[in-house]
Amino acid sequence: MKNKVSLIVTALLLTACGSPKYAPNYYTHQTECIGVELDGSQILRAWANTGQEVDAIEAAKRNAIKEVLFGANYAGKPLCDNKPLLPVPNTLTNNQGYFAKFFQSNGEYFKYAVLNEVDGEKDFKKNPDVYIKAGFVIRVYRAALKQKMADDGISK
Template sequence: MKSIQFSLVFISAILLVNCSPSKKISGNYTHEVECMGSELDGSITLKTWGKGKNRADALEQARKEAINAVLFIGIRNGKPDCDSRPILNAPNIRENQADYFSTFFKDEGAYKKFVSGKDESFGKKERVQGRDGEVMFGFIVRVLRSDLKKQMISDEILNIEK
């Protein structure tokens, strides 16, 4: 009888050890753009993420991600100082204006005029992403939101009713 009880306790202990929760890696988490603050000139400071083959590629992607969030998604995380509404909130605007936005977001596109050149890494958040060797970095960037909105109006992407 004691051997049966011992066997049950031993098997239970083995099962408990082997059934521990799996460890999660940070590659499975999404990193959303966060508001760090807003300025009186109509610009906003954002914490954003980018990944690429090196830091320069990651910076380019982080800048695009910041502009994309300001234009289409809105800033919902971080401090409440930033205007949380996206500049363009019309349904399917990105798909309807696909030619414009593919040119706007190309590597040397017009989006660069609306992101400050003084980007500061807030900590090297580096992760290998699968076999491709990409790394992820976090950056603090300033987006000229009011200038970006004016550009969308002058390019007739955003229609303002008078």
């Protein structure tokens, strides 16, 4: 019995003592609603993990739009409409081709989300090895996005 305990303790010590080469970004931050503008657009803080700043901004825009379209259970102020624009289950799966084209690099999505330069908030936390964990304040044009989905036959 003592041998089993000492073997387990030794294994734990060996695995615990090794320090990681980089800080992995396996955890995620929840999208947060900061406010609603008079035109109905929502101001969200969205997060991205990537290696370059430009990629991080685009990833944060895509994440914010995906949250508005499919998730919409973000934290933050209660004035935000946190119901998804596309509440029907499997909408993303059933329209994979459409959304692959919509979210591709320089796809249609970029018309509906912009980096909010008024606040100008960017929280860069650079990992010295590779990753950037970045939070951006993104304005999502919710009404225009809803109209786009209706015009394209994705929502009813």
